[in-house]
Amino acid sequence: MSExxxxxxxxxxxxxxxxxxxxxxxxxxxLMRGHDGAAHWSRPATGEPMGEGExxxxxxxxxxxxxxxxxxxxxxxxxxxRLARVRRTLLDSAWFTYDSLADARGATEQATRFAxxxxxxxxxxxxxxxxxxxxxxxxxxxxxxxxxxxLADVLDPLLAHRADPWRIWGWLTQPAGLxxxxxxxxxxxxxxxxxxxxxxxxxxxxxxPR
Numbered sequence: 569m570s571e572x573x574x575x576x577x578x579x580x581x582x583x584x585x586x587x588x589x590x591x592x593x594x595x596x597x598x599l600m601r602g603h604d605g606a607a608h609w610s611r612p613a614t615g616e617p618m619g620e621g622e623x624x625x626x627x628x629x630x631x632x633x634x635x636x637x638x639x640x641x642x643x644x645x646x647x648x649x650r651l652a653r654v655r656r657t658l659l660d661s662a663w664f665t666y667d668s669l670a671d672a673r674g675a676t677e678q679a680t681r682f683a684x685x686x687x688x689x690x691x692x693x694x695x696x697x698x699x700x701x702x703x704x705x706x707x708x709x710x711x712x713x714x715x716x717x718x719l720a721d722v723l724d725p726l727l728a729h730r731a732d733p734w735r736i737w738g739w740l741t742q743p744a745g746l747x748x749x750x751x752x753x754x755x756x757x758x759x760x761x762x763x764x765x766x767x768x769x770x771x772x773x774x775x776x777p778r
Contacts, residue, residue: 574623579607581627654738661741662706663696664713669704672713691727692720694736705737707753722756722769731776739772746771 579599582588591597598612609618618626664672670680684704687693692715696703708723710716719740726736743749746768756765 573606574620574627575607575609575618578609578623578627582630654742655734658705658734658737658741664704664706664709665701666704669713687715688727691724694723694727694733694740696733696737705741707741716757718756718759718762719753722752722765725770725773726776729773729776731773735776739776744768744772 579588582591582599588599592599592612596612597618598610600608600610602608609623610616611618666677666681666684669684670677673680675683684693684695684702688695694705694708696705708716708719722740723736726739740753741751744752747755747764752765752768755761755768
C-alpha cells in the first residue's frame with residue numbers, strides 16, 4: 569500500500585476538525601480536489617500551489633499543539649473557526665444598516681446616524697462595524713425600530729468593557745450557560761427574570777475578549 573500524500577492527509581485531518589472552510593475564509597489555505605479526488609493546496613491570495621515539503625512543515629506546526637502530536641488539535645484555529653461560524657450565523661439573522669434603519673423609522677439617514685451614534689455612546693445600542701457597513705442587530709430594537717428599554721442595563725456592562733461587538737452580539741442572541749442555556753436578550757424581555765439577564769451580563773462582560 570502506498571504512503572498517503574501529505575496533502576491528502578492534511579485535507580482529511582483538517583476536514584475532520586471542520587477547519588478547511590475557515591482556512592480559505594481567513595485567506596490562509598485553499599483546498600482543491602483533482603479529478604481523481606486528490607487534495608491540492610494553494611494560497612488564496614496568489615493561487616500559488618503548495619508543495620509536499622511545505623505542507624509537511626505546516627502539518628508539523630499544527631500538530632505541535634496538544635500532548636499527542638498524532639492527534640494534536642490547533643486550538644487557536646478551532647477557536648477562530650468557531651468564531652467564523654458564529655459570525656455567519658449572526659449575519660444570517662436580521663440587522664439594519666443606517667440606510668435601512670432610516671427607512672424603518674421614516675427618518676433621514678443623517679438623523680438616523682446621529683441617533684444611533686448617540687445611543688451607542690450612551691451604551692443603549694450595539695453597533696457592529698464591518699468592512700462594508702455598520703450593522704445594527706435588529707433584536708435590540710422595538711416595533712418602532714428604537715432601542716429596547718429592557719436591554720439598556722444589559723448592554724451597558726458589555727459595552728462599557730469594550731468587548732468585541734461580534735462576541736457581544738453572539739452572547740446576547742445564543743444560549744448562555746449563565747442563564748441555564750436560555751437566550752439573554754429573551755430573558756431580558758421577561759420582567760420577572762430581567763434581573764437575571766443583567767447579572768449575567770455583568771458577570772460575562774469581563775470575560776469577553778476585546
